[in-house]
Amino acid sequence: MVATVLVCDDLPLAREAMRRMVAAVPGVTRVVGAASGEEALQRWPVERPSLVIMDVRMPGIGGVEAARRLLARHPEANVLMATMAEDGDGVARAVASGARGYLVKDVSREELATAVLQALQDVSRRRGGNRTRAVLTGRAPVLTEREQQVLVGMSRGRSNAEIGRELFLSEDTVKTHARRLFRKLEAADRAQAVAVGFRWGLVR
Template sequence: MSDASDIKILLVDDHPLVRDGLRARLEAAPRLRVVGEAGSGEEAIAQAGACRPDLVLMDVNMKGGSGIEATARLLEHYPDILVLVLSMHDKPEYVAQAMAAGARGYVLKDAPGKDIVLAIDTVMGGGIYYSAALARQLANPAPQDTLLTLREQEVLRHIADGQSNKQIARALDLSVRTVETHRLNIKRKLGIEGQAELIRFAVQRAENGGYP
């Protein structure tokens, strides 16, 4: 039996075994009731319309597409539903993207069961929740300077000056291929996707006096 005080939850994960484990963990807690499951973003939107959950527990990486994209789309259709991301990824960029999409919290999959219940209660109460490990990481981010070698910092400084790979190669007495490799390594270390984002980062860092 359930009553009006139950928190209705929709589980979204492309692994049935993971959903089974989550269902068992959640339904062992008072007032939590799993009313639906979905294995993709498309299914999540359809299920949200069918079972009208109070909260969606959303995975990030699924075969059918990103849970972050699914979060944004789901909230376009059902803005009153709360989304709590449950993921194995602890990179700050994933957290930032999830929150920008409208999620109200981010919990790591290896968190204790009581943390997931606490996260649900916090979000349902109007708050924002991060797993403890994430909260510490967000409060004390690793200095990005420590991720890059001195040569990579030099390349980044030239990128900030608007120089091409050919110009950077000439200035640093390197091959163009080596400069391209440095660019790729910089983007990988900083979690940057495109060239425009790399240039923006390089310029911002230059403005802050962050080059050797």
């Protein structure tokens, strides 16, 4: 896998920190930066990156609107939103426009690598008709109360351990609920599960 990733964040330090973390992901050969949504829109046709990591909140048109415009002009674009843990509204609007999911800004290196690799591997699947779209052609999946609670926790950027503490469950039990949740939503990972959840209105 040979991939270019575009990191868009208006804060130079945050942008550079994310750039360094992404550059360490296996298969990523080049990371370019953009300081605004406007710049990301200008650079995408030139760079044709395999993945865009777009900050949700930025001056100017902002990350959500930039993602919407980018995906409207280039439906093949692959976008992950970078967000603070509680910015669910921005993530929901971006996902509704076609973003494949989100990253919490204080994500660990391991979690970032997993999310980036998953997003890059999904490029071909999305071009061929993604699983999320297929799920939405049927009825909304029926979740148990615990599965719903776990999904809400994921949408807020909580780790399995944090979700467990909030629900008074062990981390292993949370993982069990998460696996069942992924099967019901036909999601490969947390980001896709949250994306499906937002689209079905299971989380807000």
